[in-house]
Amino acid sequence: MTDIERLRDIVDRSHRIVFFGGAGVSTESGLKDFRSEDGLYREKYVYPPEYMLSRDCFYRHTEEFFRFYRDKILVGGVKPNAAHYKLAEWEQLGKLIAVVTQNIDGLHQAAGSRAVYELHGSVLKNRCTECGHRYDVEFIKNSEGIPRCIKCGGVVKPEVVLYGENLDEDTVAGAVRAISAADTLIVAGTSLTVYPAAGLINYFTGENLVVINREPVPASGALFICGKVGETLGKIK
Ligand code: NAD
Secondary structure, eight states, X not given: OOHHHHHHHHHHHOSSEEEEEOGGGXXXXXXXXXXXXXXXXXXXOSSOHHHHTBHHHHHHSHHHHHHHIIIIISOSSOOOOHHHHHHHHHHHTTOEEEEEEOOOSOHHHHHTOOSEEETTEEEEEEEETTTOOEEOHHHHHHOOSSOBOTTTOOBEEEEEOOBTSOOOHHHHHHHHHHXXXXXXXXXXXXXXXXXXXXXXXXXXXXXXXXXXXXXXXXOOSSEEEESOHHHHHXXXX
């Protein structure tokens, strides 16, 4: 049996799949990940990307934060790929109970997925730090310098979890519930190095752990498929 046939067989037998993904799920849509050879961490900035996306940078160097954020994170014209669409299809078929993602790009919802736990928030949601008024992503894209609230003049902050900030408790609780209830966990496109998110896969006690990644990652006891996640899932009916 080839790895693809084994994955097909696992998917056929599963009724409660949970997909746990990272930045590698969206590289086939044209978004850079962080740690690959061509990832954002290999580019040169005044401060390293971890700092540019930190709480400290947001409050101390707000203008630089937004320059980096608009240039590198809010990349326009990006569409879901075969991985996003396949997961949405499995949810519709009643095979998949949830997507747990470290991504902040909103592409799972754009593909039609509904049960999505966004551990690191979403670029699509933004809020005034003073009055809480909500803004869409276009507001941030179209603003210049520091985006200011039209109601009170406060700084508008993306609802993404910056380095140095805590994950949302309800989102984590929902993700843990889903992973604990899964019969199959597919971990894909993640280096499994960003904690606490990466630790959530330890709640899995089901039958089949599948890892799909372009390079080896620290998850054991798995069917490991070394390849692209969109290409791989695209081959499964
Ligand atoms: P990471 O950059 O640390 O690791 C990505 C992994 O995916 C690497 O192991 C890489 O080899 C693999 N990969 C890349 N493209 C792939 C593909 N097409 N198929 C299979 N594997 C592929 O990403 P991470 O583990 O998600 O951690 C980075 C953090 O950065 C996350 O917390 C996430 O919030 C954030 N991030 C998000 C986006 C996004 O929303 N699209 C993009 C970059 C970073």
